[in-house]
Amino acid sequence: MLDQSYYQKTDEIIERYGRKAAALIPIMQDIQAEYRYLPAELLTYVAKEIGITETKAYSVATFYENFSFEAKGKYVIKVCDGTACHVRHSTPVLEALWKELGLSKKKHTTDDMMFTVETVSCLGACGLAPTMMVNEQVYPSMTPEKALALIEQLRGNG
Amino acid sequence: MIKTVEELTQAAVQAITDLNRYDCRILVCSGTGCIATGSNKIHEIFEQIVRDEPGVNLVFAPCGGHDEDKTVGVKKTGCQGFCELGPLVRIQKGDKVIQYVKVQPEDCEEIFKLSVQGDEVIERLLYHKGEEVFVQPDEIPFIAKQTRIVLENCGKFDAESLDEYLAAGGFKALRKAMFEMTRDDVINEVDASGLRGRGGGGFPCGRKWKQVARQKELERFVVCNGDEGDPGAFMDGSVMEGDPFKLIEGMMIAGYACRAEHGYIYVRAEYPMSVARLRNAIAQLEEAGLLGDNILGTDFNFHLHINRGAGAFVCGEGSALTASIEGNRGMPRTKPPRTVEKGLWEKPTVLNNVETYANVPKIILQGAEWFRSIGTAGSPGCKTFSLTGAIENTGLIEVPMGSTLREIIFDIGGGLKNGAQFKAVQIGGPSGGCLTEKHLDEPLDFDSVKKFDAIVGSGGMVVMGQDTCMVEVARFFMSFTQRESCGKCTPCREGTKRMLEILERIVNGQGELEDLDKLEELATMVKTMALCGLGKSAPLPVISTLKTFRDEYVEHIVDKKCRAKQCTALRKYVIDPNKCIGCSKCAKNCPVNAISGKVKQPFTIDPNVCIKCNACRENCAFGAVYVEA
Numbered sequence: 001m002l003d004q005s006y007y008q009k010t011d012e013i014i015e016r017y018g019r020k021a022a023a024l025i026p027i028m029q030d031i032q033a034e035y036r037y038l039p040a041e042l043l044t045y046v047a048k049e050i051g052i053t054e055t056k057a058y059s060v061a062t063f064y065e066n067f068s069f070e071a072k073g074k075y076v077i078k079v080c081d082g083t084a085c086h087v088r089h090s091t092p093v094l095e096a097l098w099k100e101l102g103l104s105k106k107k108h109t110t111d112d113m114m115f116t117v118e119t120v121s122c123l124g125a126c127g128l129a130p131t132m133m134v135n136e137q138v139y140p141s142m143t144p145e146k147a148l149a150l151i152e153q154l155r156g157n158g
Numbered sequence: 159m160i161k162t163v164e165e166l167t168q169a170a171v172q173a174i175t176d177l178n179r180y181d182c183r184i185l186v187c188s189g190t191g192c193i194a195t196g197s198n199k200i201h202e203i204f205e206q207i208v209r210d211e212p213g214v215n216l217v218f219a220p221c222g223g224h225d226e227d228k229t230v231g232v233k234k235t236g237c238q239g240f241c242e243l244g245p246l247v248r249i250q251k252g253d254k255v256i257q258y259v260k261v262q263p264e265d266c267e268e269i270f271k272l273s274v275q276g277d278e279v280i281e282r283l284l285y286h287k288g289e290e291v292f293v294q295p296d297e298i299p300f301i302a303k304q305t306r307i308v309l310e311n312c313g314k315f316d317a318e319s320l321d322e323y324l325a326a327g328g329f330k331a332l333r334k335a336m337f338e339m340t341r342d343d344v345i346n347e348v349d350a351s352g353l354r355g356r357g358g359g360g361f362p363c364g365r366k367w368k369q370v371a372r373q374k375e376l377e378r379f380v381v382c383n384g385d386e387g388d389p390g391a392f393m394d395g396s397v398m399e400g401d402p403f404k405l406i407e408g409m410m411i412a413g414y415a416c417r418a419e420h421g422y423i424y425v426r427a428e429y430p431m432s433v434a435r436l437r438n439a440i441a442q443l444e445e446a447g448l449l450g451d452n453i454l455g456t457d458f459n460f461h462l463h464i465n466r467g468a469g470a471f472v473c474g475e476g477s478a479l480t481a482s483i484e485g486n487r488g489m490p491r492t493k494p495p496r497t498v499e500k501g502l503w504e505k506p507t508v509l510n511n512v513e514t515y516a517n518v519p520k521i522i523l524q525g526a527e528w529f530r531s532i533g534t535a536g537s538p539g540c541k542t543f544s545l546t547g548a549i550e551n552t553g554l555i556e557v558p559m560g561s562t563l564r565e566i567i568f569d570i571g572g573g574l575k576n577g578a579q580f581k582a583v584q585i586g587g588p589s590g591g592c593l594t595e596k597h598l599d600e601p602l603d604f605d606s607v608k609k610f611d612a613i614v615g616s617g618g619m620v621v622m623g624q625d626t627c628m629v630e631v632a633r634f635f636m637s638f639t640q641r642e643s644c645g646k647c648t649p650c651r652e653g654t655k656r657m658l659e660i661l662e663r664i665v666n667g668q669g670e671l672e673d674l675d676k677l678e679e680l681a682t683m684v685k686t687m688a689l690c691g692l693g694k695s696a697p698l699p700v701i702s703t704l705k706t707f708r709d710e711y712v713e714h715i716v717d718k719k720c721r722a723k724q725c726t727a728l729r730k731y732v733i734d735p736n737k738c739i740g741c742s743k744c745a746k747n748c749p750v751n752a753i754s755g756k757v758k759q760p761f762t763i764d765p766n767v768c769i770k771c772n773a774c775r776e777n778c779a780f781g782a783v784y785v786e787a
Contacts, residue, residue: 024485025468052485063487063644065469066427078428082389083584083620084546086634121471121638123428124392125191126544126618127241127552136430138194 002041009034010042011049019050024060028067036072073109073116075154078133079142082122090130094119096144100151114155159447162455166333169446173325181228182274184208185248187313189237189396189554190431192244196263200245203266204232211270230274233322236400238313240300241553243285248295248313249273257295258283287572300551303570305532307540308516309556312400317435320442323403329448331519335411336454339522344415345371348518350526352538357383357474357511358589358615359691360537360604363518366508369498370416373506378418380409381502381509383479384425384432387471388587389638391618393542394512396554398425398432401516402439406449406462408515411522412508413460421460422502424479426467436464471588471642475690476501476509478644489644490690511616513542533559537603547584547620548575560601563593567621578623582706586615588635588642589695591702592628611702613695627724628707629714633661635699643693650693653684657700666727669715678704723785729770730786735760737782744774744783 013030017023027046032038038061047057061067079094097103097117101110109116125131128140132147139150160166186192186201208214214228238246243259249269250256256279258269265283272278285292292298295313306312315322323329335344349364370378382405386394397405409421425432440462443449451459465483472478473488480502482488501507517539521529530538537559543566546552550572557566563583567573574580582592591612593600600606607614622631640654657680663669681697681704688694704711713719720728733744733753738760745753745761752768755761763774763783775783 020485022483022485025482026466029466029468060485060487063470063489067468083587083618083634084390084552086389087547087620087622087626087631120428121387121642122389122391123190124386124395125194125241126390126392126546127191127554128194128244129546129552131194133428138190140191140194 002039006035006039006042007045010045014046014049021050021052023050024052024057025064028061032067036074036076037068037070040069070109071113073114075114075134076116076118078118078120078123080121080123080125080129080131080133081119082126082129084122084126085130088129090142092144093130093132093142093147097147097151100148115151160454161447161452163333163337166329166448166454169321170324170327170330173321176321177325179229180231181251183231183233183250184269184274185233185235185238185250185313187236187238187244187246187248188234188317189241189312189400190392190429191237191241191553192246193431195244197245197247199263200247200261200266201232201234203263204247204270207266207270208232208274211275228275231316233316234318235315236312236317237309237396237554238295239304239309239553239555240285240298240551242551246313251277255294255296257285257292257298259285300553300555300570300572303557303565304555305540305558306556307520307532308397308404308513308542309400309554310520311404312396312554315401317400317402318438320403320439320446320448323401327523328403328519329407331522332407332410332414333454335414335522336456336458341371341415341417344411344522347526348415348521351521351529352526352536353514353517353521353529354537354604355511356513356517356541356616358586358613360614363510363514366498366510367412367416369496370418370506370508373499375506376417377505378416379502379505379507380413380416380418380421381480381483381507382409382421382423382515383474383476383509383511384423384429385467385474385479386426386429386512386616387474387642388589388616388618390544390546390584390620391587391616392544393554393617395426395429395432396544397512397516397542398423398429399435402432402435403443404519405512405516406436406439406443408518409462410449410453410460411518412510412515414458416506416508418508419459419461421462422465422483423462424465424467424473424483427469433464433466440464470644471638472644472690472692475692478690479509480507487644489646490692492689513617534601534603536605541602541614541617543617543619545571545619545621548578548623548626549573549621550575559603562599562601564598566602566619567598571621574621574623578625580621581624581626582622582628584620584622584631584699585618586613586695586698587618588639589613589692589698590615590618591698592622592631592706594706611698611705613698625722625724627665627720627722628703628710629661629720630665630722630724632700632703633658633665636661636696639692639696643696647687647689647693649684649687650689650696653680653688654693654696656680657684657697661700664711664714665720665725667714667718667725669711671712671715673715674704674708674711726770730765731763731768731770731772731774732784732786733761733763733774734782734784737780739780739782741779744778747773747777749773 047054247258247261353363354360478488478490542556636658640658740758
């Protein structure tokens with residue numbers, strides 16, 4: 001059972017976009033921005049509030065890559081593996097992060113809920129490839145060493 | 159509030175007066191690229207310096223006279239183009255502009271003292287090309303050889319200020335459309351200009367507008383596709399964040415011409431900066447009364463909404479995009495009916511790409527004839543490209559249609575990085591193909607590129623040198639399209655998966671020659687039978703590389719060799735007996751005991767046991783381990 005505050009926050013978000021079917025995606029985006037994931041209970045709640053079936057809401061949520069039913073880490077690291085980054089060797093950056101954080105293709109989030117590592121297809125800063133993004137900040141010209149130094153720094157921030 | 163034509167004129171006059179009042183403007187590039195290299199910090203420091211300086215008046219939105227003071231503006235501009243040399247800063251005094259590159263926080267004070275307060279140029283921060291040094295941005299070959307229509311304001315004006323857009327001539331086109339032209343005139347002008355959809359398809363824009371305008375249904379929508387999903391492409395993102403007002407003006411003209419009252423901009427999730435700048439622009443326009451009901455005192459109402467994508471590449475396809483705005487799974491549907499008849503909420507919809515809309519204001523203002531004088535007969539106008547990969551000058555460019563690859567890659571792009579040898583350029587992203595040496599002098603436009611099994615696409619150009627493996631590139635794109643396939647139609651869902659499996663086998667050294675026939679057969683099948691444009695073009699990277707680089711495929715299969723040394727499974731690690739001193743470190747590090755030898759004598763690697771983990775090469779202090787070609 002989620003705390004009552006979750007439902008209050010969700011009500012607030014629903015008010016922003018109105019109780020209509022078309023508001024589903026922006027509402028889910030804002031919930032995810034708030035909690036870093038999409039709690040299943042809230043999805044059920046939103047479906048009821050905006051007048052769509054739970055299956056419909058679930059089918060939309062699972063279609064889009066951005067929505068996650070699993071909680072993500074405090075720092076969501078998106079390593080760009082777009083064409084430009086790929087040809088400028090983004091794979092070693094990803095592998096170095098996986099190794100350092102004990103993550104893999106299958107396991108995306110560290111047990112202490114500090115870091116989530118994902119790949120993304122383009123961050124739009126191809127001129128500075130390879131790039132990665134931590135939460136909403138883009139980091140340019142990455143190397144495995146720079147990525148590990150950044151992890152150290154983020155750990156220091158707590 | 160700007161509620162009449164007179165008020166719009168006054169606002170523009172005032173904006174120009176205000177702009178001219180600046181003694182100096184510090185233009186800090188605030189595109190995604192430069193922000194990543196720290197331009198926000200630079201902006202902040204300049205603001206601080208200017209604010210603290212006695213006798214200098216820091217102005218964000220100029221107001222009132224401080225004639226005895228020096229007026230300095232610190233501005234955030236759109237992408238100045240030279241992403242790799244960021245943070246970029248321009249110091250502008252009237253017509254005199256200094257372009258500084260790679261500006262660091264500790265340089266700001268010096269720039270302010272010497273170039274803002276004084277008239278000196280700091281040579282170390284200028285752009286250097288060999289022996290040559292450039293002061294004015296327009297003299298730098300990278301910029302001088304471009305023709306900028308859509309990107310005209312990027313780097314020159316504040317991307318967050320309506321006043322600066324007005325000073326740059328903004329909304330003159332909308333005014334002309336609304337007060338000097340009928341709706342049909344507007345559509346005919348766009349049609350006559352020959353403007354073709356810049357999102358990749360190249361469909362004539364005016365024809366689309368005409369089709370929407372003649373629908374019986376009177377509720378219509380204007381939708382902008384800002385879901386720039388092609389990896390290696392960032393042109394649309396740069397326009398949205400660099401000149402959001404221009405995009406909006408283009409959409410408003412479409413709304414006026416096709417009688418739509420609501421517009422939607424669908425922006426990809428990975429572009430938070432675009433969303434922020436567009437929201438800011440919409441808020442300013444609503445406050446000024448330029449968006450909303452009764453625009454400029456007429457019966458034209460236009461409301462603009464932003465939808466953020468949620469990470470589905472397929473939403474760049476028209477019917478998937480409108481489905482996503484409606485709150486559904488973003489899956490394409492069978493056509494007809496087409497979007498112009500039944501688009502968003504089953505209503506007639508004008509759906510164009512960011513760059514297409516951004517071309518409209520200038521076409522209205524300067525006329526179809528002018529637009530047709532640029533580019534080629536079949537593809538008039540300019541095209542933006544993002545230049546990336548193994549190229550000297552990565553960045554955002556705009557050139558006339560019909561420019562050659564040689565002009566783009568060598569004259570503007572400065573050739574390959576570190577003087578490497580050119581191998582291919584991948585154009586059009588996962589829906590495109592590879593062009594090679596022999597295509598370097600072909601004029602590029604929508605029709606010519608198709609002949610070479612590629613597409614102009616949205617304009618991503620990834621330059622590749624000899625160290626890029628083309629089979630691996632094909633595998634990379636196939637893994638992308640396979641992952642992004644929405645799964646609705648079988649040819650794309652299953653076909654891309656099978657093609658990917660074959661490509662993975664080949665790069666792993668397990669391919670067979672008949673795999674190439676299978677690949678070709680599957681590629682043709684997906685190309686002809688997939689439901690949507692993305693599916694139909696998904697096999698293009700494979701078709702194009704198979705055609706041009708077939709010998710590389712054969713080498714991978716028959717000789718088990720990757721000439722670019724990129725395919726890990728095909729690498730052969732060897733120890734150079736002349737460099738090896740026999741320290742045994744590699745043998746100790748080897749996780750599978752593939753290395754053996756006697757201490758103080760050269761060691762050897764057993765290729766049958768080696769798993770190509772690179773541990774030996776990485777840790778050899780003498781550089782004795784190498785990969786055999």
